[in-house]
Amino acid sequence: MEANINMSQEVQNNEQLERTMTFFPALSTVMGTVIGAGVFFKAASVAAVTGDSSLHMFSWFLGGLISVCAGLTAAELAAAIPETGGMIKYIERAYGKFAAFLLGWAQVIIYFPANVAALAIIFGTQFVNLFALDSKLVLPIGIISAVSIMLLNFLGSKAGGRIQSISLVCKLIPLALIVIFGLLRQGDVDVSLIPIEAGKNISGGFFPALGAGLLATMFAYDGWIHVGNLAGELKNPSKDLPKSIAVGIVGVMIVYLLVNWAFLGQLPMDQLAGNETAAMDVSNKLFGDMGGKLVTIGILVSVYGTINGYTMTGMRLPYVMGLNNDLPFSEKLVKLNKNKIPYIAGVLELVIAVLLMLSGSFDMLTDMLVFVIWIFYTLVFIAVIKLRKVEPDLERPYKVPLYPILPIIAILGGVFILVMTLINQFSLAITGIIITLLGTPIYMYKKKNK
Template identity: 60%
Template sequence: MSNQNELKRNLGFFSAISIVMGTVIGAGVFFKVSSVVEVTGSTSMAMFVWLLGGLVTICAGLTAAELAAAIPETGGLITYIEYTYGSFWGYLSGWAQAFIYFPANIAALAIVFATQLINLFHLKAGWIVPIAILTALSIYFINCLGSKAGGMLQSITLVIKLIPIILIVVVGLFQDSNVDFSLLPLQAGEHQGFFTALGAGLLATMFAYDGWMHVGTIAGELKNPKRDLPGAITIGLGAVMVVYLLINAAFLMTLPISEISGNLNAASEASVRIFGDGGGKIVTIGIMVSVYGALNGYLMTGMRVPYAMAERNRLPFRNFFLKLTPGQAPWAAGLVQQIIAYIMMSLGAFDTITNMLVFVIWTFYSMSFLAVMILRKREPDMERPYKVPLYPVIPLIALVAGIFVLINTLFTQTLLAVIGIIITLLGIPIYFYKKKQEEREGIK
């Protein structure tokens, strides 16, 4: 491949941490509190599942970090799956991410941003989709300048988005409140069974923690991936868990659970209670900055997945997907994802599509956890600059948690899980078409 089609290694440690934290801390930190409280029914169980979700995610991050350091190539999850299980499974993971998972997240986050903007300025609801498209387009153009520009935006939005969170935490935790808040005894609400509440609550928090895996897609652009990537994943996720615990404690100490349960405006209402009437606007701006940063993280990492697939000659129109801007950003791959995201925005089915992909994406997450154990046995002499601590306990925790997510989703959202599988399998004909094309052309 010519030099003009090679990605530059110009991302540092703080940019990597910013991508981890900035991608994970998005809309979930403000919107998931309502669903978690609704399914758990108590402050103790709500806080416990946020803690448990964080610990499980850290175990997953520690496990995946071994793969990221040992195989520090652009592509992330697709690279780990292909290296361990072969080109077919690597292709399927890439297909699911490139053309469904990432566009769906881009669409959903852009719609959330547009909705908050409309609420802030009291605009007409009909402007939601046009504003969402312009929002996604603005980040696309920034990322076309190169990974350095995208990384800088991620760092800036991370710092800004933490300001309202810190204000809510500091003032909220030390205010005088008559709200009943207790961490013990650990129990579910009156009408919820203990394990049902635990399972549903954990599932909700793990959706909020999603996004940590995708920093691996920019490993090929990190200055020192073998050193920086594991640290960025683990330190970033640890910080995210602390942020989630503190802000949820602030919300739960400000509003009674009856006012939080199922209420998507709980964050704004809690801030009005804490800061007065101006508090709602402060949080709305904070949510918008937070969502914009998360959107940048998904777009920045997502556009590199089709590029990585094209490098492996796994997509039709390979040369198109390999096109880079002068700043060495894969603009063509990003453009295709933008178009898919715009279609999803227009259909309004972005939440449904994102939910159905949870089953599929967690299948590949779980395969990556198992891959660590497979490679330890298959290639004991493989260079591993970083090894997951307490092996095999931590990978097993991550794997069991992944299987739990799959089983829970399959039984509680059967139709969405099946549709997700079907859409993913639609990529199989393309895989075999490219394989036959390679055989005809004699490409190994």
């Protein structure tokens, strides 16, 4: 009962948000939400699947362009349906409760735990390399990092918020140093941007390589779907929302292109491809051994903070679904500790994350979560067009510019990513689909009981 009262108060508060936010706070929120650990570590996997600096850079550029169109498109629904639950509410409005449940299920079982698992593996890998420890310690250190963050969050939302504030600064400092010194220091590697082509050692040709490259970059660009939730707090959403999204994601894209240019200028493609310590290697080249270690420590703090962000938000989703009695043992998932934190929901997400850590690598986990979430992202883009026809009288404080061109670009980008993943990584894609569909009997059972 207490949990239900707390949730009703939370919903009421969200419906009475004050419109005090202007353009620049919205812009910083966009960039801070999107920029995470992916920019430091996805360069290695993009290089591995593209095989050439031209296609490598083009994948980052095209990923940013699709993200701009995606963000501007999804923001229309965020402004029109500013309800607690975000994307789940958009999907429910357009496709019904079953599709919304599958999205929530996929986020609980795959999206949030896989993010935590993948980032924890990266944290363990960088920690082991920084202090020259045995590689067998990667997994234990990764698990310890995830557990420690969960325990800190159990202390209350303020503890999690402080970690986010500290990690934001530590995230920006290494980025700025790598970009500035990477561009100033003349590397000994020739970087070619034209013609855009896949590496000669890449099997399958240009489009499969581009699809794999896009899938990898989308982990780094992920987060734009949440920026539309600012609509209820903006003074002028019709003007500032599209501007903050467009300028913010373009800004992120520029940062990512500059970081990758710095990487490519210091490491040949064959040394960058698949190199999990590429960020450390580039830092050592730019700043020497000690300077490189300091930058790597900054990156570690950044990764720790990104894990914290997904932990904070991830544990609240099974809690909300538990309030709706959508999941097994819902009565347990809504329990709060003395600091008003849904601790059992948090333990559930942590257990799934640890199991995923034991089962896969960073790239496998991120590719699977990107594939699954882009199924629903693409449905959101289609929903914008669908609701324009089905609910023409729905109040839309913001409408996507250049309609229907931008939604169509977003839809085509999403379909391309999904199709290329099915072609390139069929077993991974099917695994993600099967895990998502496993929620069907649970939905049917719960619906029958309700």
